[in-house]
Amino acid sequence: MMYKNCPKQFWYFYNDKAAREGYNVLGENLAMNRGQEFHLAVDEFYDKIQASQLPWDIHEFRIALPQSKDDVVNGWFDWYAKSEWERFEELSKESLEPDKAFMPLHTELKVELPDRINRTGHVDRIDLIPGTKNELCIVEYKCGKSYDMEKSYMLTKMNAEIGFYAAILNKDKRFNQYRITHWKCINPFYEKIWYNNISGVTLKAVEKAYNGLVDLVNDKGPFDRKTSVLCMHCPYFEPCLGSEEARKEFGFI
Numbered sequence: 233m234m235y236k237n238c239p240k241q242f243w244y245f246y247n248d249k250a251a252r253e254g255y256n257v258l259g260e261n262l263a264m265n266r267g268q269e270f271h272l273a274v275d276e277f278y279d280k281i282q283a284s285q286l287p288w289d290i291h292e293f294r295i296a297l298p299q300s301k302d303d304v305v306n307g308w309f310d311w312y313a314k315s316e317w318e319r320f321e322e323l324s325k326e327s328l329e330p331d332k333a334f335m336p337l338h339t340e341l342k343v344e345l346p347d348r349i350n351r352t353g354h355v356d357r358i359d360l361i362p363g364t365k366n367e368l369c370i371v372e373y374k375c376g377k378s379y380d381m382e383k384s385y386m387l388t389k390m391n392a393e394i395g396f397y398a399a400i401l402n403k404d405k406r407f408n409q410y411r412i413t414h415w416k417c418i419n420p421f422y423e424k425i426w427y428n429n430i431s432g433v434t435l436k437a438v439e440k441a442y443n444g445l446v447d448l449v450n451d452k453g454p455f456d457r458k459t460s461v462l463c464m465h466c467p468y469f470e471p472c473l474g475s476e477e478a479r480k481e482f483g484f485i
């Protein structure tokens with residue numbers, strides 16, 4: 233998917249480890265720092281809630297998330313505690329053991345599938361869908377303002393990303409007894425949650441795109457820059473378009 237969006241971004245991701253790591257270590261991108269803070273806190277949230285005594289209440293949900301030095305992130309935590317509390321209350325109406333139904337099956341799961349070029353990924357969370365015994369939902373946290381699923385291009389992009397993960401998980405022995413049927417995108421910036429099914433059409437399109445891209449890479453296709461407004465959110469903006477020369481050439485000055 234990355235190659236299709238921007239060949240140069242794909243090149244940075246796979247070939248320029250230093251640029252990639254340097255960006256993360258320097259942490260000069262405020263949006264990325266906020267996203268990382270949110271991800272880390274949400275991962276610990278479930279362990280803290282599980283360790284706390286029943287009955288739970290909404291205050292415990294908020295306390296299980298930290299107090300940030302950044303008010304924007306605190307707003308995200310307030311919203312997340314509330315929305316997860318509402319999910320728990322819904323489950324309490326439907327399930328005899330809502331605390332168990334509430335807990336994710338996995339968080340921060342690294343996935344890998346050996347292939348022509350190994351497929352790797354990182355899934356934020358996997359939930360068992362309430363009322364089913366074997367249907368799973370892939371949950372992704374996306375904190376950026378570009379992740380608005382009401383925009384059709386973003387919905388397509390997200391479908392492709394989730395389809396890629398679903399294709400890996402479908403062949404992962406740990407999930408033999410499950411079916412990956414839905415995905416959820418949680419965005420605290422918009423205070424919104426989108427819930428969608430994973431269609432067979434999407435999975436077929438992902439397979440086709442993956443094989444096409446592998447062919448291109450194996451043929452050493454060109455790694456051209458594909459500039460757009462999304463460059464402003466690209467983790468490789470500095471190495472790619474940081475110089476005055478490059479910015480001028482691609483109209484960023």
Ligand code: SF4
Binds near residue numbers: 240468469473
């Ligand atoms: S900054 Fe733009 S052109 Fe450069 S790698 Fe990122 S998406 Fe591609």
